[in-house]
Amino acid sequence: MREGPEEKTLLQDVPWPDEPPVMLPGETYGTVTDTIADAVLKRPIGLGWLSGFLIAGFFVMVLLVAVTYLFIRGVGIWGIEIPVAWGFAIVNFVWWIGIGHAGTLISAILLLLKQTWRNSINRFAEAMTLFAVACAGMFPILHLGRPWLAYWLFPYPSSMGVWPQFRSPLIWDVFAVSTYATISAVFWYVGLVPDFATMREKAIHPITKKVFGIFAMGWRGSARHWKRYESLYLILAGLATPLVLSVHTVVSFDFAIAIVPGWHTTIFPPYFVAGAIYSGFAMVLVLAIPIRKYYHLESLITMRHLQNSAKVMLATGLIVAYGYFFETFIGMYSGSTYERFMLQNRWFGPYSAMYWALILCNIALPQLLWIPKLRSNITFLFLVSLDILIGMWLERFVIVITSLARDFLPSAWGHYTPTRWDWAVFTGTLGFFSLCMFLFIRIMPAISIFEMRQLLPESEVKADEAA
């Protein structure tokens, strides 16, 4: 991107004939503020929102029932048994946490790379991260068997005189995921503070005004405050970048450090991180496309955003494909009977349908994104994103289940079949995630207002005139 005064003007231009602008012309500080804030403050609760909210609420009830029954009866209600002790819980954990990664990538990594087009999608991508991590965090805790003792994972001076074992990747997970959840939450909140101030001034109802006022902490847009704010925001982005890479790396260590065939491989960290971003961007599109349509945000979330996300998916999808290829190659090249059998088992074993569906969803179909015409077809983008989400879920299923079900000795093999309670918890978290998203777009500015103002060409200080 060019530096200098014209940098922002360029964003509204069309740099290449096929490239749509980041923001449609005609927006001003006022219109940007109103479009985003009025979706919360003025728009009445519509039938579409309400029915979506209620459907999501129904699945939250399913989750509550499933979790209550789990607490009463124990993890035996799930399909897990020896040798497959890591069933749906771990599949869903890895899937959900991966989805969260795109939010941090958009808000932190793209910020550092000065990709200003991110400004209209970072807010709800961060919200998505937060809710996805909340869903992810539930699974390992529920899977503990005695979830009420989850705090044993933290190092605290207990009366039992025992401490966590820091050589275990499962303990690293506790630190990585809880840090990730906390930093994502504060990053999100810090980004919201100036917008809460806008909402405070725009709100009419005294209670709404007061609530936004409390969260805005008395933000008054002082230049000194902004300076410290920007300094913090940039460094937080710099901290969140290695953090997000570390989180999925640590998640992949849960597998890679074990000696189970199909898990014990050094390609796992990069391949997990790429897969995480792949599924995360798919979720961003699945959320952005309807939000943009129902809240009439087409001038703020333009085709450029959708196409750029499609390109990121294409790129990360190829990294994932490379990961699959190398898994196969190393399995063959290693000369290990068990590694070779692992491949044979994936291709032709009892779960082979899942494997081939995964290749179809994750590698074959997304290649259609190479075609520019399809990249600008919103329905297609939505469908391909759903396809990738399914594909990434299947990938985690294949990794977790096929390797555990048939590891070394045939006498120790088993077969895993999820029960209805497995499905209930999984669909329940989908409902919980959707419910949080529905609430979020209803009560908070879903797009960062102050960062959108910064995208306007008039926000640039003209150096010659200001002298």
Added chain:
Amino acid sequence: MKQPKLPAIYGLMAEFESATELVKATKAAYAAGYRKMDAYSPFPIDEASEALGFHKTRVPLVILVGGLLGGSGMYALEYWINCISFPLNVGGRPWHSWPAFIVPTFEMTVLFGGLAGVFGMFALNGLPMPHHPVFNDDRFSRVTRDRFFLCVEAADPKFDLVGTNEFMQSLEPMSISEVPH
């Protein structure tokens, strides 16, 4: 008890329509010798804080200190737990198996650095502060929308109601108002 004498008003506030005008006015006010003043804007403007003579923040230092404390604290805790308090032989690995300790050390560096930064930023900014004299000006609510303000405070030694008002008129603002306490 003698109360310290407060100036009658908090300051004079000029309203501008664009970021460029705000920066220009701030530079002029700084050149005219005003120091106790602040520029207010609906989004961050680097040039505005520069024009105020506010070049450096201590936020990065706070983050560094927080991160170092978090990281070294975690490493020390791991060392103490796995080598002194509760030594555990796992597959014959050394008690002080430092590579395994790096992951939590890194995570706590990020956690404490990040949290120190967030709390530090709010503390240095004096937030939360639900009320501030600048909010007494009705026009000021547009600072969170599309207007830019420069407030020269009465506490500035160079401040003089008539003279400063005249000076601010020369900056050609959209309006000037007295900000009560």
